[in-house]
Amino acid sequence: MKNEIILKLNRQLASGIQDEAVVVYALTLIRKLSEVVHATKTYPVLRFYADWAGYKLGYYAPIGECFKPHFDTINIGGLHHVTDSRPNSKVLFQKGSDRSFYETQIRKEIAVQKWDATMDLIAAARKKIFGAATSLENPSP
Numbered sequence: 483m484k485n486e487i488i489l490k491l492n493r494q495l496a497s498g499i500q501d502e503a504v505v506v507y508a509l510t511l512i513r514k515l516s517e518v519v520h521a522t523k524t525y526p527v528l529r530f531y532a533d534w535a536g537y538k539l540g541y542y543a544p545i546g547e548c549f550k551p552h553f554d555t556i557n558i559g560g561l562h563h564v565t566d567s568r569p570n571s572k573v574l575f576q577k578g579s580d581r582s583f584y585e586t587q588i589r590k591e592i593a594v595q596k597w598d599a600t601m602d603l604i605a606a607a608r609k610k611i612f613g614a615a616t617s618l619e620n621p622s623p
Contacts, residue, residue, distance in 0.1 A: 487515045509535040 491511040499505055513532035516522050522529050546553075 484515065484518045487511055487518065491515065506535045 491508065494504065494508050494511065499508070509532040512528060513536060516525065516529060516532070
C-alpha cells in the first residue's frame, strides 16, 4: 500500500500542478502516506493542510445537528447580552420596596409589638382569673 501511494504521488507531482483539484489530490495522498508510515505527529502542519484539503463542506453537519439543542442553549452564534438582569442588592435599600431591608425591619418590629400586646392581654386575663400568683414557683395558699 505504501509503495502504491508513493507511486501515485510521484506521478501526480511529475505531471505538474494545474489546478486546485490536483493540490487536493496530492494532499490526500500525502495524508494517506503519513498514516501508513505513522508519521502524522512528525509533520503536524502538513497534516493540518491535508485534513483541511480533504474537508467537504457540510461533512460535519449530521454531527452538529446532534448538538444543536446544546448550542442553542448556550447561544453559540447568537446575540450575547452582557447586562445582568437578575435582581441585585439595590432593592434591599429602596424605601417603599416590599423587599427592602428597611421595610422588612419595620414589619418585624410591628409583629413583635403585636405579639407583646397579645401576650399582655392573655397575661392580664390570667391574673384576673387566677389572682396575683400566676407562676408555678409561687403558688398561692
